[in-house]
Amino acid sequence: MEIPRHWRINPQRYELIGEECPHCKIKIFPPRDVCPNCGGEAKEEYTFSGRGEVYSFTTLYDGPAGFEEMTPYTVALVKLEEGPVVTAQLTDLGSTGVEIGMPVEMVTRRIRSDGDERGMLIYGYKFRPVGFTTAK
């Protein structure tokens, strides 16, 4: 099991915490040690709003180990309103067809089991269409 690895990344997975560059003020996700825009050292936390739109998407009918039980599932590139693009699954799609440009928002869901026989469950961000609500 990769407990330390998954624990370390919880702020990103649960709250979409990235960085704001103290030098050029650009917003960064995922966090980096050096700002991709100005080359300064990046270390100030910034919590993203979780709102964005679909930049591209695809669907997997066969998943790699750890994701077999979730198939079929849709993965998207989501452009956050603050600028960065993240790779994440779309969820709560119901009968909604996915389109490029569709507004989405972050939710926290189970994203994978650890693959170990003890089955540690891993939670993290997915995105759902804005305005789409379910009973649960």
Add this chain to the structure above:
Amino acid sequence: MSEVVIAGIGQFPVGEHWKISLRSLAARAILPAIRDAGSLKPQALYVGNFLGPMASHQSNLGTLLAQNAGLDGIESFTVEAAGASGAGAFRMGYLAVASGYVDVVLVVGVEKYTDMVGPQLEAYTTTAMDYDYEVMAGLTPAAQAGLLMQRYLHEYDAPRAAFGAFPLLAHANGAHNPNAMFRKAITPETYAKAGMATPPLNQFDISPHADGAAAVILTRSSLLPRAGIEQAVRITGSSVVIDRLAPHDRPAPLAFEAAALSVEGACRQAGILPADVDFFELSDVYSIYAALSLEAAGCAPRGEAWKMAQEGVFGLKGTLPISTMGGFKARGNPLGAAGVYQIVEAVQQLRGQAGENQISGARRALVQSLGGPASTAVTHVLERCP
């Protein structure tokens, strides 16, 4: 500085070789390459391999493969750059010979994909992506290509079916390559009816992972045995450029910027323009990657490679043949070995040994290998000796 030349080539047919081990597979390319070079004795072996430590539980291939091929006591280690591992090892060999520190180098690309089966194997191929921020979303390399193709169709208003031109030409060329995994042309109907994979990619837009090994011998032209001069091929340009690992971290994911810069670097060193080459062995790992590579190299305007493909520009009789021995689609995709196959195939063309696929008068080749979606791009210019 005396020129670096390819003095010998060897390859083993790409396929599912259940009965052949990783070390033995490598030897089946190494030994023919040494023989082809007139038995020049390698002083160093650079291995291109991607999955060995995971799929075969085997690291330190440099030592194992050298020992098995009877090359005790030489310099040897592995170069890893995902799908560009073989090309990376070739670059290492080029640098070693060009530096003057090594006179004769052996480069082998080897991948033993069929040592295991199942979803875990697919998971190993995802290790070339960003584990924390791509793999944990359930993404795979094919799905990554799906994301890029979907965006391409959106930005350029391209018809999905047009991409069939790439696998069609690859399979047509593979039909005459005895080392190809698939040796049968396909029809447009076969492509149109293929099942969806990771939309908009269908099953024929994805190259098949398989076992394979290919090898080359490099030396300086001044060290060539007299008999070897005629078939030697010069390396006149060599460049490796990286991009950000994940497409989501790039300002323009469709630009394949590393591919563009690496073509630019290799051509500048060779003193040519991309338009001056007679053919282009590119990485058609997915149909969309063929299009993006052509556009990045400047061989097609942005958003239009698929149009040129439909017009036949990239066929053997076109103005810029690509994937001349079947490419990744038909020759097969032996991952870390693929880059060396591409070099070997280009040498076959430049020597006039490409059989029915021979491009008449082929003098200069552009060869490009990609690790992931051009996260790593390795480009070489090869030329026939005058």
